[in-house]
Amino acid sequence: DAGVIQSPxxxxxxxxxxxxxxxxxxxxxxxxxWYRQTMMRGLELLIYFNNNVPIDxxxxxxxxxxxxxxxxSFSTLKxxxxxxxxxxxxxxASSLIREGLPTGxxxxxxxxxxxxx
Amino acid sequence: xxxxTQAQTEISVVEKEDVTLDCVYETRDTTYYLFWYKQPPSxxxxxxxxxxxxxxxxxxxxxxxxxxxxxxxxFNFTIxxxxxxxxxxxxxALDPNGAxxxxxxxxxxxxxxP
Numbered sequence: 001d002a003g004v005i006q007s008p009x010x011x012x013x014x015x016x017x018x019x020x021x022x023x024x025x026x027x028x029x030x031x032x033x034w035y036r037q038t039m040m041r042g043l044e045l046l047i048y049f050n051n052n053v054p055i056d057x058x059x060x061x062x063x064x065x066x067x068x069x070x071x072x073s074f075s076t077l078k079x080x081x082x083x084x085x086x087x088x089x090x091x092x093a094s095s096l097i098r099e100g101l102p103t104g105x106x107x108x109x110x111x112x113x114x115x116x117x
Numbered sequence: 118x119x120x121x122t123q124a125q126t127e128i129s130v131v132e133k134e135d136v137t138l139d140c141v142y143e144t145r146d147t148t149y150y151l152f153w154y155k156q157p158p159s160x161x162x163x164x165x166x167x168x169x170x171x172x173x174x175x176x177x178x179x180x181x182x183x184x185x186x187x188x189x190x191x192f193n194f195t196i197x198x199x200x201x202x203x204x205x206x207x208x209x210a211l212d213p214n215g216a217x218x219x220x221x222x223x224x225x226x227x228x229x230x231p
Binding site for chain 2: 003031033042043045048050056089091093095103104105106107108109110111
């Protein structure tokens, strides 16, 4: 089975440009998460969706960040305008509900490494 | 407040040595879940284990074992007879109320030297 698929794997852009990161979760998974990983702050949850509905976006740094999940098989994380401090690895993850409860077992993609110059 | 502390930033061991990675957590929830994830050099995080707060029984899976002690709010991870392939960053995480919102520690980088 295919795992969580993220694109692009690497993105280098200039400050002020729009960045769109994409994620295809594992088919049948009910939850989708966007995390950001930096050396300084570690792994931070940005936002997560349950059945395509955003549940908690309190981790989104500011209005420059937005995330959508138009259907069960696709999500985007957009940064507009990008800034150098947004440089990080952005992970998408998905997980299941089992016996009516979230499992907490997250399946991560390989990440999108973003560099903003 | 929810917090996960992994005090060991980096550990190096020689192959075949045993190594224990420490994890201390803080939460006010009575029902919570603890996790360990492995991040190999390829970058993606891989789930290793999930424990709920009502189950303090230690678990062993091959060379991996986990020691959960509520009294000390710790959930330590031991690798027995370490191998080079164990080299990775290991993250401990807390889901404070089963809502699938994981708080990760800062990770411990383990290097196993051949």
